[in-house]
Amino acid sequence: MKNIVVLTGAGISAESGIKTFRDDNGLWEGHDVMQVASPQGFEKNPELVLDFYNKRRRQLKGVHPNAAHLALKELEEKYKVTIITQNVDDLHERAGSSNVIHLHGELFKVRSTFDQELVFDWKDDLNVGDFCEFNSQLRPHIVWFGEEVPLLERAALEVEKADILLIIGTSMQVYPAAGLKDFVPSHCQMFFIDPKPAIEEIKNLTIIPEKASTGVKKLVEELLKDC
The missing domain is CATH 3.30.1600.10 (SIR2/SIRT2 'Small Domain')
Incomplete structure (x- = not known):
């Protein structure tokens, strides 16, 4: 898997x-x-x-999970999925995702x-x-400014094992979270979903210039078809 x-x-x-x-x-x-x-x-x-x-x-x-949150849950049917989020909400969990790492903490x-x-x-x-x-x-x-991000090392270990990496709704410009992309293995296939993508094109990267709710749903359908 x-x-x-x-x-x-x-x-x-x-x-x-x-x-x-x-x-x-x-x-x-x-x-x-x-x-x-x-x-x-x-x-x-x-x-x-x-x-x-x-x-x-x-x-x-x-508020409630949207189509993007719900689509990511569907990936667990065919893949081992780890979500690393900079968000402090619980919408991934409410959508049913079972393995979520909250880099910046949790509101609840x-x-x-x-x-x-x-x-x-x-x-x-x-x-x-x-x-x-x-x-x-x-x-x-x-996690407030000036404080350590305690789950960063765990997140980096997960990225190191990725066969496929999805980047959704984040510019990956703010550190230390942005540093996670440095741990992506060379064989990893990457997808960047954002309506206004501001990322340089690199090897193995596919840019999907759509908002999360539509872009994620389309990509998930393709990934479930391919496996």
């Missing part, structure tokens, strides 16, 4: 109605990124940071500020005063 590795970014979730955090002017929902996505911002104003992610969590409850989880290995499922608002069993404040289970 061949290995398919899928790299997804904000573009795939945008079609479900999830607004991207970062606006064209560089602000995140009207905030400087360091205010709401850094350890320093959390230390300075935890109420602001928790409110920011509470709003994102509420929004996530009201929180963790202890005392021990980052203490991670809890959390779908409601998180407030100042919500503590873990060690009497320490809980925080969003999100």
Whole structure:
């Protein structure tokens, strides 16, 4: 059974109605990124940071997987599929995908500020005063700027084993996630799906200039036919 590795970014979730955090002017929902996505911002104003992610969590409850998420699940009928996503939503899981690596964390989880290995499922608002069993404040289970990406090594190992690589809804320009493409084996067949593809043409790469919901569905149909 061949290995398919899928790299997804904000573009795939945008079609479900999830607004991207970062606006064209560089602000995140009207905030400087360091205010709401850094350890320093959390230390300075935890109420602001928790409110920011509470709003994102509420929004996530009201959206659903789209055709691209659902199509990727179908690949598991004939392939071993690993999805590596930069998104913090759970739309891949809700669509039925069984092996998802969240590089930047998950909105529906929180963790202890005392021990980052203490991670809890959390779908409601998180407030100042919500503590873990060690009497320490809980925080969003999100990788903030300046923090390590703990699952990056695991993701790189998966990319190294890929026979087919799909890149969907991400420019692969932002590091460290962008560095994953350096681990692609020489035999790997690659597909880049984006309505405005900004990627240089290289060996074994097929560019599909469509939005995720249509481009992924077409590609999945072809891949299921070919195997």
